[in-house]
Amino acid sequence: MVALETIGMLKIDLLGLRNLTVIADALELIKANSREDLQLRLDLERLPLDDPKTYELLRAGRTTGIFQLEGAGIKELVRNLAPTEFKDIVALLALYRPGPLESGMAEEFISRKRGRRPITYPHPELRSILEETYGLPIYQEQLLLMARVLAGFSLGEADLLRKAIGKKERRTMRAMREKFVQGCVQNGISTEKALDLFADIEKFARYGFNKAHSTAYALITYWTAYLKANYPTEYMAALLTSVADNTDKIGEYVQECREMGIEVLPPEINESDLYFTAHDRRIRFGLGAIKNVGRGAIMAILEARRGRPFRSFLDFCRRLDPQKVNREVLESLIKAGAFDRFGTRKGLLKQVEVGLELAQVASEERRSGQRSFFAWDEEELAPSLVLELEPGEKEEEFPQEVLLWFEKELLGLYVSSHPLLEWEEELRHLCSHSLNELEDIKPGEAVHLGGRIDNVRVITTSKGRRMAFVRLEDLKGKAELTVFPDLYERRASLLQEDNLIYLLGRTEHRQGQGGQVGSGRDQDQVRVQVVVEELYPLEEAARMLELRLLLPLEEVDEPFLERLRALLRASPGETPVILHVKVSSDRPDLGGTQELIKVGEEFSVRLTSRLLEGLEGLLGRSRVNLVHRGRSRSQGRGRGRSQRGK
Structure with missing residues (x-):
């Protein structure tokens, strides 16, 4: 690149996005499904950028199939940031990178946006530049303007400063620091404050993202989100065709x-x-x-x-x-x-x-x-x-x-039904992640997974012991598992195609070639495997869950108990039920205590959406909890009851 720039040549990157084809196909389907006298013509360039349904979909984290917003990590960032206008999407794409995430800038941005922390500016003169990002310079263009306003840099000089910081060109940075300080002093800023401001620019320049790039991507993100929110059937059909x-x-x-x-x-x-x-x-x-x-x-x-x-x-x-x-x-x-x-x-x-x-x-x-x-x-x-x-x-x-x-x-997949559909609730509460979320997990992280065995390949090691490589699928994706000899020898009978299993393991990343089409990221694709540490039949794993119901004593009467018994009896299964009977603290003779009561096996249940929704209607959502072997679902599991239905 430096050699090309030196001889005056221009480098142009051409990026092909499958998402543009998805948008075009969706528009054709929408047009085909409109009545002839009401032929719908969607002009993407004129779409309103304040559509309520679009932002409602984004805030709910329902971003599967949305350009740039499909991974589990960015879904969480979307929910936390809770975008309400187009500039939030632009900022979101700029913040979801290693620098802003690891430095805490993304968290700081969200806290300032949502009013949890005060908005401050490095210098009063920078308010007009940083106001839209709550006092944080997250775009490269903001850094250029900061150098221009504070030190009188031309935009060309400011861009040289940005490049020097990004490429760690120490000699150029020293020269730029001196020029920056001199310019600040000429504008009435003290040398000490000028050095502090340069340090801020130097720090943020490592994380700053090109706003024009982020805006262009954000527009495609918005278009796809708009189509999914307003024309979901046509958009999802186009999306399926694209893959x-x-x-x-x-x-x-x-x-x-x-x-x-x-x-x-x-x-x-x-x-x-x-x-x-x-x-x-x-x-x-x-x-x-x-x-x-x-x-x-x-x-x-x-x-x-x-x-x-x-x-x-x-x-x-x-x-x-x-x-x-x-x-x-x-x-x-x-x-x-x-x-x-x-x-x-x-x-x-x-x-x-x-x-x-x-x-x-x-x-x-x-x-x-x-x-x-x-x-x-x-x-x-x-x-x-x-x-x-x-x-x-x-x-x-x-x-x-x-x-x-x-x-x-x-x-290539089940369409009319799926062997795992009847286990959907158990999987939702047993598993720490769906299989399609594994790519966003750090290496070595513990995971709890479940699904159907799609394929098993058994090999013999150099020591003459057998181990297996297993392909597991759930309702949302697939994953590769490694089962080493010690575990294989104990659990070989479980490792058969079509068996439904539950496992404890740890993630392992392996580098591979290629990347996702339309991801907009030029990097090698990382393949995630799971090293299995323990295996269970899925039916047995369901008994690892306990359904705990909080019952305030003052609300318990015979009609209430009869309704509770009817709900439990209507869904017989293997999951035990524990009652937390809470005695009100306004009873001085008893104090605020809880009694744990395990109900009889005849009231053990099969977890279903109908059962859980019925219990929540009777008791309230906060009083219906699932506990996994003595550990609350809220402790590091990341997929608690609050996310049901999202």
């Missing part, structure tokens, strides 16, 4: 859709397009998501469907070119559920041979120009022939676990 070749990301975004109340549906032969489509709070998988179904076959299907929808499985076979839709394509479409409206998958698979023969005959007749009964609509066929060819609608179906396995095999 169509990344099943981990698709799984994360599908779970986000579920939490937003958006139904994600498997592919359907008469409704699916090439990519994900959106309509009425429903997103439909595209045919392009199905393994073994290539673009050529899909385009042939869409072309054949253009005139009218397919009316049956055999109608589909009759109208498609067998050279483009072969046996593998047909079986993959059936297994993925694309033909579910026409019969069971088990029954349809039995008809593949008949369908292929029909396709071949119909294709040959189209080429030869002959006309036979294949040229007629099915309504005109003899009823006996229809019964002979058409699969019975009442054919027995595969078990649910087989259907889910088909989805996993052909779509």
Whole structure:
């Protein structure tokens, strides 16, 4: 760079962002879903930057899929900063970097913004420059203006100072310090104060971020947040299309859709397009998501469907070119559920041979120009022939676990359901993190995780002992686990594909090549693995939780207890219930004491959203707590009850 600058050349960085494609695709979906007489035209350049729904979404930390705001760390910063206007987003992106975070500047900024600490300025003359950032110089442009106002630097000289500090050019910094002090003295500032101000500039220059860069990114951040807040179905469909070749990301975004109340549906032969489509709070998988179904076959299907929808499985076979839709394509479409409206998958698979023969005959007749009964609509066929060819609608179906396995095999993830859905509440309270949050965790940090084993690879060490590498998945992501020989020998029986497990472990970072598309960060991607220290079956781990209910004695009467018993009995399970009976401190004979009462095993419960919401309605949220083996969820766990539903 220095050599290029010396000879007068200009360096230009060109950055491609997938997020811009997501925005363009979302706008197309929004336009397609608008009534013709009310065709919606969103002009991004004219979007209001004060949309209440957008800032409500940001303050809630629902930033999955939002440009630059997806990681667990920045989600926490967003919630703490609680943005209320566009300049807060600009500041947010500037603050979420190692320097401001580690130096405490980000925390100081939030405290000043929220009125917890006073706003002060290094010098009264700097108020106009630093007022928008609560007295803290977080942008490089502010540092340039500080040097200009205090010491009379030109903007060129101020930029040289910034570069010298950033690159630690000591000789240039000494010269700049002398010039800065001289300029301050000429402006009536004492030498001592000038040195203090230069020290401030020197400190902040290490953390300052380019405001123009942050503003440009903040605008894309706002656009994506606006679309997610106001057109959630269309935006999430576009987002899913953008990661169509990344099943981990698709799984994360599908779970986000579920939490937003958006139904994600498997592919359907008469409704699916090439990519994900959106309509009425429903997103439909595209045919392009199905393994073994290539673009050529899909385009042939869409072309054949253009005139009218397919009316049956055999109608589909009759109208498609067998050279483009072969046996593998047909079986993959059936297994993925694309033909579910026409019969069971088990029954349809039995008809593949008949369908292929029909396709071949119909294709040959189209080429030869002959006309036979294949040229007629099915309504005109003899009823006996229809019964002979058409699969019975009442054919027995595969078990649910087989259907889910088909989805996993052909779509890369579970769509219609998930083996972990019935354990969602237990996982929410047992686990310290979701698997998609691990990249933001420091190396060596203890984690408590749970999920389904997706893959196991067992190796033999140089000492002849066996160990395993395991891929674990939960409802939001996947993680790589390492199980060393001592633990493997004790827990090998648990390490089987499809088993549901709970583990204690520590994170380990490994450097790899590449980076996230659209992240805007030029750095090697860090792969996070978890070294497992202990393993349990998930069902056994559920018994590690205790449900503790605080009952003020003065509020307890028979109707109250009957309602409590009814709630507990309606959700039988393995989690024990402990009652904290609190005696009011205004009883001088008893004082303010608590009695712990463990209720009988017949009242042990299965944690569900319905149960917890019922208890919170009866007792109040603060009186319903989950304790993990004698340790409160609030102690270093980071995912307490206060974040349910976020």
